Amino acid sequence: MIFNSLATKTISALRPAVRSIHSTASQNAKVAVLGAAGGIGQPLSLLCKLSPEVDELSCYDIVGTPGVAADLSHIPSKSSTLGRLPSPVKWPMGPNDGLKEALEGSDVVVIPAGVPRKPGMTRDDLFNTNASIVQTLVEGCAKFCPDAMIAIISNPVNSTVPIAAEVLKKHGVYNPKKLAGVTTLDVCRANTFVGNHMGWDPKDVDVTVIGGHAGITILPLFSRVDGAKFTDDELEAITVRTQFGGDEVVAAKAGAGSATLSMAYAGYLFTENVLKALRGEEITQCAFVESNLTEAQYFASPVKFGKNGVEEILPLGELSAYEKQWFDKMMPELKKQIQKGVDFVKK
Numbered sequence: 001m002i003f004n005s006l007a008t009k010t011i012s013a014l015r016p017a018v019r020s021i022h023s024t025a026s027q028n029a030k031v032a033v034l035g036a037a038g039g040i041g042q043p044l045s046l047l048c049k050l051s052p053e054v055d056e057l058s059c060y061d062i063v064g065t066p067g068v069a070a071d072l073s074h075i076p077s078k079s080s081t082l083g084r085l086p087s088p089v090k091w092p093m094g095p096n097d098g099l100k101e102a103l104e105g106s107d108v109v110v111i112p113a114g115v116p117r118k119p120g121m122t123r124d125d126l127f128n129t130n131a132s133i134v135q136t137l138v139e140g141c142a143k144f145c146p147d148a149m150i151a152i153i154s155n156p157v158n159s160t161v162p163i164a165a166e167v168l169k170k171h172g173v174y175n176p177k178k179l180a181g182v183t184t185l186d187v188c189r190a191n192t193f194v195g196n197h198m199g200w201d202p203k204d205v206d207v208t209v210i211g212g213h214a215g216i217t218i219l220p221l222f223s224r225v226d227g228a229k230f231t232d233d234e235l236e237a238i239t240v241r242t243q244f245g246g247d248e249v250v251a252a253k254a255g256a257g258s259a260t261l262s263m264a265y266a267g268y269l270f271t272e273n274v275l276k277a278l279r280g281e282e283i284t285q286c287a288f289v290e291s292n293l294t295e296a297q298y299f300a301s302p303v304k305f306g307k308n309g310v311e312e313i314l315p316l317g318e319l320s321a322y323e324k325q326w327f328d329k330m331m332p333e334l335k336k337q338i339q340k341g342v343d344f345v346k347k
């Protein structure tokens with residue numbers, strides 16, 4: 001009892017600032033984390049294990065998941081924990097019971113599998129390795145949990161989300177309401193930086209961040225933050241810092257990878273919000289989804305989630321003149337990265 005109430009208190013403290021309208025009865029919710037033994041995967045799995053929204057937690061990786069799952073299973077929260085590795089029989093040549101068992105019955109599949117950046121690399125430099133990892137895992141989703149909401153963390157998100165969509169299309173199970181790239185870390189960073197700048201508690205800030213998830217394709221709309229004040233130089237600095245926040249962590253880690261702890265937190269916020277939405281709450285959060293708001297086929301913006309996943313992509317509204325400049329710079333880059341993902345599967 002004491003431990004359970006501690007876990008509940010911990011989770012309450014972690015709750016995101018989201019616009020939540022109402023809640024309905026709970027259901028049995030299964031979350032699968034693919035890449036669960038990694039730098040993001042382990043703390044993300046821990047946070048999911050603590051979440052009152054999760055009933056079954058499934059940890060899948062090519063290494064280490066029996067240990068991760070055994071460790072997590074001793075935490076006295078309500079969810080059960082499963083750890084699975086690929087079977088010795090190579091996918092897709094034969095059955096892959098590990099991935100099948102990890103995925104079957106999943107409501108949400110979160111994918112942080114893949115290599116992270118080292119200093120000097122762009123996210124696009126990860127494409128050659130991570131594209132096929134995401135392709136293989138999403139093939140598993142198409143086969144074993146075609147109705148699950150798939151949340152892609154693996155970089156480059158601007159290309160891995162289109163890859164996932166094309167794989168699902170090939171299997172005849174693509175549902176744009178059930179696929180999203182996780183851009184929540186950009187929102188977390190923007191909230192933190194504005195909070196620090198204004199002397200506000202960052203958890204009371206909710207910055208809209210649009211575009212994609214790489215450098216100048218990340219566009220925080222600070223003009224919409226009520227009461228926030230910046231000189232032109234300050235606005236430029238905080239915008240660029242949000243766009244290149246990932247590089248700041250990569251440089252500080254000096255070859256040991258990229259953001260893991262803040263990303264695990266962001267991935268947990270996103271996942272818990274999706275679970276609440278699937279249960280009937282109306283949740284609005286930014287996500288990179290198939291979209292007709294702009295010329296880009298996929299675009300991050302505030303999205304209303306509900307019982308069916310993505311229920312509505314909210315209108316973009318007016319950008320400030322400063323934001324419009326960044327938007328115009330972003331579009332060719334974003335469209336190129338999206339096309340690269342589409343072509344990878346199509347060719």
Ligand SMILES: NC(=O)c1ccc[n+]([C@@H]2O[C@H](COP(=O)([O-])OP(=O)(O)OC[C@H]3O[C@@H](n4cnc5c(N)ncnc54)[C@H](O)[C@@H]3O)[C@@H](O)[C@H]2O)c1
Pocket residue numbers: 034035036037038039040041060061062063112113114115116117126130133136137152153154155156157182183184185186213257258259260263
């Ligand atoms: N979307 C974002 O905001 C965001 C933020 C941070 C990191 N990332 C990305 O997340 C990814 C993971 O980062 P990390 O720091 O956790 O890396 P990591 O190397 O610590 O962990 C990756 C894990 O993926 C596993 N993996 C590799 N191939 C796999 C496969 N075929 N099936 C299942 N698991 C597999 C590895 O065994 C490893 O445990 C990177 O691509 C990174 O760029 C995205």
Ligand SMILES: O=C(O)C[C@H](O)C(=O)O
Pocket residue numbers: 116117123155185245246247249250258259
């Ligand atoms: O910067 C990276 O490579 C990881 C991630 O996309 C981030 O924004 O921290």
